[in-house]
Amino acid sequence: MSAHAGTAELAGSIPMVPMTTARSGGGPAPVRIVVAYGFWIFLLSDIILFSALFAAYAVLSGQTAGGPSGHDLFGLRHVGVETLCLLLSSYACGLGVLSIERRHLRGFYLSFALTFVLGATFLGLEITEFAGMTARGAGPSRSAFLSAFFSLVGLHGAHVTAGLLWLSFMVAQTVVKGPRDFVRRRLLCFSLFWHALDIIWVALLTLVYLMGAR
């Protein structure tokens, strides 16, 4: 008789069985996991978008049209400070998410303020670099190499700008609504986004700056 009941139950819930893990113990996955997974898929699609620009840069990096090359333009000390800012900003963001999970609001605000300041410093340094290059006549229209450089590094900068806006919005939302479930889900998504930008910067630093400055 138990075999009977078992088959009847199975027939009703077959699609669900393979999707669950031992830990969640049946039923659909929690919202938080579904949201984080969906956002992870988005991040991967964003990385694929970047890979197209990376490929364009790798093909065009030698086409300077008689203009300045990476060796003449890149200041590695400047780039090192930028890297440090972004890395520490990522770390602060991770600590902020840990704090909000433990309902330490003060730690959360402190960490996210630090994340914002470091991210804004990075952006300021990048804008200074771009302005300096354009002033020296090495703007995006000078050569194919510089067009590829400005679109690749500029797209990363645009992502950081969007991230800073999102960060400010999320802090305001936390002030107004408190550390509720949906707020913490959005904060988790933001932290994934911010860490992914750091991964893209590692590729940028290596391919564009370290290899280009040699």
Next chain:
Amino acid sequence: MQGGDEQPSTASDQAPGVGENEAAGSFATYTAGLAFALLLTGASFLVSQTHLLWAPGVSAGLVVLAIAQMGVHLVFFLHIGTGSDNTNNVLALAFGVLIVTLVLSGSLWIMANLNANMISPSATMEMQR
């Protein structure tokens, strides 16, 4: 799916990114990740600025260091690990890596071939005469 969503903390409310009772997502994990990332970044700058490596091998060394650092970021910051609840994330990542590899290596390969087979403008003018 939305039921019980607004309660402050439920037992099932755990994501792959941040686990409270697991090693993943703790303060120590982030700090270790930061230390590894700083170490690898420092090594990248060192390798590119000094003659520590055999000169033709510097590019390969930099690529290896960059891939190692991306791995550190994925494991320590994004918590893409080998846990059983992480299989979907890892599979999605593997697909992403496949596409990125195809786009990058395919573009470089095809463009290098085109470049090698290209007739220079001066040569075409010679032919027209």
